């Protein structure tokens with residue numbers, strides 16, 4: 334009898350184009366992990382642990398081999414009927430064929446695996462998710478001669494879309510309205526608030542290929558030039574290019590985490606954007622220095638008129654050159670690349686009692702926390718699924734100064 338462990342090797346066959354494998358894991362980035370006949374790893378999108386599939390190799394780079402499923406021979410127990418007809422083709426919901434419980438398990442695994450790999454100690458992590466329906470408040474469409482779509486997973490092949498259940502239908506209507514006049518290829522960014530007001534920005538591509546070379550930008554607004562978002566800690570504003578937490582259902586968990594865990598007189602916030610988290614922090618600290626590199630976001634943050642916050646347009650990595658300051662706590666919410674080395678060095682010597690680190694990339698989060706180890710240790714870790722259906726995951730960590 335063939336045991337499940339031996340299944341891959343025994344059933345694996347070369348039939349000209351395709352081989353066969355059983356998917357044993359999911360890698361960060363959204364790929365199912367299988368095994369090639371020669372024992373190397375094959376990364377296959379749109380699969381899940383337990384699937385037995387035939388596939389063809391699309392890219393072979395010695396250690397990293399990528400492929401495309403030809404046929405699902407035996408579907409995994411974790412598979413569901415996708416909630417959108419474009420799943421499997423569109424790059425947006427690369428986990429859209431996986432039941433939600435399993436999605437959460439996979440995402441929690443991304444975080445704990447990264448922490449383990451970096452030898453970081455941590456308490457039990459919890460994960461909170463949300464409904465995929467209409468969760469997104471912003472989207473980047475691709476437009477081709479008036480038709481809206483997205484890219485295929487990890488590619489720049491245009492996939493026209495008829496539906497997108499993770500967006501409100503009003504956002505799709507607005508995108509169609511703007512797109513109908515677009516000739517050729519364009520990016521189209523649409524952001525909407527809960528009042529139905531929207532911003533749209535188009536970026537036209539002049540070259541024949543989808544590439545940022547020769548990109549010409551034209552802004553077009555629908556409704557207002559800036560959008561206000563009401564939260565339980567106050568209103569913040571976003572503009573055409575400023576960052577916005579992309580989930581309308583549960584982004585408030587990030588603010589709540591900052592509110593619940595902020596304490597001390599003097600606060601420092603790094604990568605503050607338009608002040609979304611600052612609103613919560615400002616309720617707890619007497620004085621805050623908030624730092625953001627993108628000047629228009631700082632101008633929007635000032636609209637909140639927070640009397641106890643001093644805004645700075647600066648790179649966070651220049652914090653060490655901004656004069657000596659005593660801080661009781663630090664909040665940092667960097668982009669995917671994580672904290673620059675100068676920032677981790679600064680935090681290590683800051684003397685702050687508490688650090689709140691909010692991260693959208695488990696690997697850079699784990700790297701940065703391991704750099705802080707010896708000086709700071711994790712007290713609490715809360716994972717938040719801000720992007721159901723995708724491989725992305727948000728992690729909130731509270732670190733305490735080691736005594």
Ligand SMILES: C[S@@+](CC[C@H](N)C(=O)[O-])C[C@H]1O[C@@H](n2cnc3c(N)ncnc32)[C@H](O)[C@@H]1O
Nearest residue numbers: 576604605606609625626627648649666667668
């Ligand atoms: C993940 S967003 C977080 C923004 C804000 N905390 C929020 O929740 O809306 C990261 C922010 O860092 C800014 N940023 C990127 N690199 C930076 C740097 N080196 N120094 C300061 N800010 C930076 C970006 O413009 C963006 O606003």
